[in-house]
Amino acid sequence: MDIKAYIASGILELYVAGKLSEKENQEIYELMQEHPEILQEVLEIEAAVVKLTGAASPHAIDFESFKGKLDTTGTKVIDLKPRKPNWISFTGWAASIILAGGLLWTLNNKTKVEEELQTVSTEKQYLEIQIEEARNNLTATKSLLDAIRDKDIITVPLGGQGDYASTYAKVYWNKADNTIYLDGEGLPNAPDGKVWQVWSLTLNPLTPTSLGTIDDFNTDENKIFTIANTNESQAFGITLEPAGGSESPTMEQLYTLGVVAATP
Amino acid sequence: MTELEILVQQFQSKNQVAFKKLYSMYSQSIHGVVYNIVKDADIADEIMQDVFIKAWHKADTYSSKKGRFFTWILNIARNAAIDMTRSKAFKQSKQNLNSDYFVDTITNNDSLDERTDAIGIKKFVTNLSQKCKEVIELLYFKGFTQKEASEELNMPIGTIKTRNRNCIQQLRDMVL
Numbered sequence: 001m002d003i004k005a006y007i008a009s010g011i012l013e014l015y016v017a018g019k020l021s022e023k024e025n026q027e028i029y030e031l032m033q034e035h036p037e038i039l040q041e042v043l044e045i046e047a048a049v050v051k052l053t054g055a056a057s058p059h060a061i062d063f064e065s066f067k068g069k070l071d072t073t074g075t076k077v078i079d080l081k082p083r084k085p086n087w088i089s090f091t092g093w094a095a096s097i098i099l100a101g102g103l104l105w106t107l108n109n110k111t112k113v114e115e116e117l118q119t120v121s122t123e124k125q126y127l128e129i130q131i132e133e134a135r136n137n138l139t140a141t142k143s144l145l146d147a148i149r150d151k152d153i154i155t156v157p158l159g160g161q162g163d164y165a166s167t168y169a170k171v172y173w174n175k176a177d178n179t180i181y182l183d184g185e186g187l188p189n190a191p192d193g194k195v196w197q198v199w200s201l202t203l204n205p206l207t208p209t210s211l212g213t214i215d216d217f218n219t220d221e222n223k224i225f226t227i228a229n230t231n232e233s234q235a236f237g238i239t240l241e242p243a244g245g246s247e248s249p250t251m252e253q254l255y256t257l258g259v260v261a262a263t264p
Numbered sequence: 265m266t267e268l269e270i271l272v273q274q275f276q277s278k279n280q281v282a283f284k285k286l287y288s289m290y291s292q293s294i295h296g297v298v299y300n301i302v303k304d305a306d307i308a309d310e311i312m313q314d315v316f317i318k319a320w321h322k323a324d325t326y327s328s329k330k331g332r333f334f335t336w337i338l339n340i341a342r343n344a345a346i347d348m349t350r351s352k353a354f355k356q357s358k359q360n361l362n363s364d365y366f367v368d369t370i371t372n373n374d375s376l377d378e379r380t381d382a383i384g385i386k387k388f389v390t391n392l393s394q395k396c397k398e399v400i401e402l403l404y405f406k407g408f409t410q411k412e413a414s415e416e417l418n419m420p421i422g423t424i425k426t427r428n429r430n431c432i433q434q435l436r437d438m439v440l
Contacts, residue, residue, distance in 0.1 A: 010429030014410055017403045017428075018335040025331045039266075046334055048436045049404055050289070053338075055385040056296030056366040056405070058305050059375050061312070063284055063291075 006031075007041050016045045137221075144181065144224055152176045156236055158258035160186075169256045171236045178230045182238075184214065184223040187255060190240060197241040199249050200233040203259070208237070213245040235259040272333045276323045287316055290334055294341045300366050300405045301345035302354070311348060315341045342407040366405050367397050388438040396431035403428055 014020055015028050032039040147153070158169040168186035173179075182198060190196050198211040211227050214220075239246075240253040274282035294315060299308035319326075319337050326336050348354050367389045389397075398417055402408040403424075414421045 008429065010425035010427075013428050013432045014403070014425065016332060016335055017407075018331060018339045019403065019407070019409045020331075022330065026329055029329045029331075042332070044436055044440060045432055046332055048432060048439055050293045050334060051385060051439045052366075052370075052388075052400070052435055053294075053296040053404060054292035055370045055373065055382070055389075056300050057292050057308070058299055058369065058373060061291045061295050061309075063287055 003035055003037055007038065012038070012042050013045055016042065016049055141222070144222075147174065147179075147181060148172045150174060150176075154260060156258045156260050158236060158238065158256035161254050161257050164255040167255050169238055169258075171258065173229065173233070173260070178228060180211070180227050180229045180236070182214070182225045182227055182236075184217060184225065184238075187217075187223070187238065189218045190214075193243050194240050195243050195245060197239050197245045197249070198227060199237045199239065200229055200231040201235040201237055202232065203234045208249050209233075210245065210247075211236075213241065233260055268333065269328060272326070272328065275320075276326065278320075278323070283316075283320060286333070290337060291316065293334070294337060296366070296369075297338060297405055298341050298345040300369060301342065302348055307348065307354075308345075311344050312341065315344050318344075339407070346407070365397055365401050367392065367401075384438040388435055392431070392434070395427060396434070399424060399428045400431055 011020070011024070012028065015025065020028070028038070028042070032042060152174055154173040154175065156171040156173060158171060159165075160167040167188065170183040170186075172181040172183070174181075184196065187196065196214045196217050198214065199208045200211050201208050209231050211229055211231075214225050217223070217225075235258060237249060237257040238255050239249040239251075240255060241250060271282050271285055275286055291312060295308055295312045298311045298315070299305060302308055302311065315337065318340060326333065330336070370385060370389045392400075395417075399413065402413040402416060403410075408416060410421055410424050413419075414424045417424070419427075
């Protein structure tokens with residue numbers, strides 16, 4: 001092989017440029033091992049090209065700019081020097097934690113107070129309702145009292161009869177407006193399935209006329225019931241009748257009876 | 265075994281000292297080639313460093329039978345730089361890439377004056393014939409094959425080879 005002609009062909013320059021086939025690269029590698037002239041030629045070409053290409057770089061390159069970017073293990077090197085405690089940082093964190101705690105406490109307190117306020121507010125409303133009820137009651141009682149005190153009123157006490165001698169009732173009859181006010185305070189609550197029925201009676205002949213049943217007797221508080229009465233009553237009676245009332249009074253169940261005093 | 269071959273082997277077994285030596289030998293050149301393609305010193309810095317990191321991580325794929333170590337890393341660098349010029353972001357930011365040859369870069373390179381061989385290199389490029397400028401530009405900076413260069417310069421393949429040989433010989437006379 002003519003080494004000089006081979007070198008002069010310019011193939012080694014292309015070899016350094018990196019544009020030969022894999023086969024040619026392999027060949028030249030082997031020739032370099034056998035012929036020191038070829039190796040020397042390649043080294044010189046490479047050195048010249050390295051200088052030329054390096055001159056085309058606008059600024060100098062040093063390894064320092066590269067430092068830290070190369071990493072053999074792929075993990076960061078950890079600084080093992082114990083770090084000085086950073087008191088400013090600690091204080092800062094402590095302050096924030098205390099502040100956060102304080103805020104939570106305040107928030108919690110606020111919620112509690114709000115709940116208490118809500119309770120108090122509810123109680124207040126409840127009391128207001130009670131006062132309102134009491135006022136209404138008072139008004140009702142006053143008008144009742146006014147009604148009973150009316151100069152035209154006729155008072156008829158109803159006494160207990162027979163087995164029910166301990167019971168009593170009172171009728172206040174306002175003839176002017178055909179109204180009676182029955183005070184049933186002296187009567188027991190009507191048992192289940194039974195109801196109090198009020199009767200207007202004429203005595204000669206004895207004729208009962210129903211004034212109606214008192215369906216809300218048990219639940220009424222003052223036990224005073226306003227009942228319309230257009231009859232020329234001579235007496236009033238109260239019997240305990242089956243729920244719904246009866247056509248005529250059950251005399252065995254006549255609790256109270258009272259006769260109207262002679263008309264003044 | 266040459267000193268360089270030992271260095272490359274150490275590099276392949278992840279020896280950082282060997283890496284640093286190879287870096288100091290070739291980084292300026294790699295930067296020059298990359299800069300000549302992207303025409304931006306900062307981008308060139310970035311690519312050049314990426315290229316060396318890539319070389320470090322795939323060091324085991326290099327074999328001296330396939331070519332020179334410098335050539336291997338030069339190829340990685342040219343490919344990386346060309347990839348960059350094809351990226352959308354790069355195209356948008358570099359609408360008007362100047363078409364200066366490496367010769368212009370070297371001629372206008374002020375920082376070169378502080379380096380060794382600066383005078384020789386500048387003298388070389390100043391006196392270089394237009395044909396040499398073109399051939400060297402294409403083969404070493406642009407990574408053209410002999411065939412591609414012959415088509416680009418409208419010159420027979422054999423002429424490319426011998427002309428290049430002569431041009432590099434001139435360079436060697438000036439700088440070595």
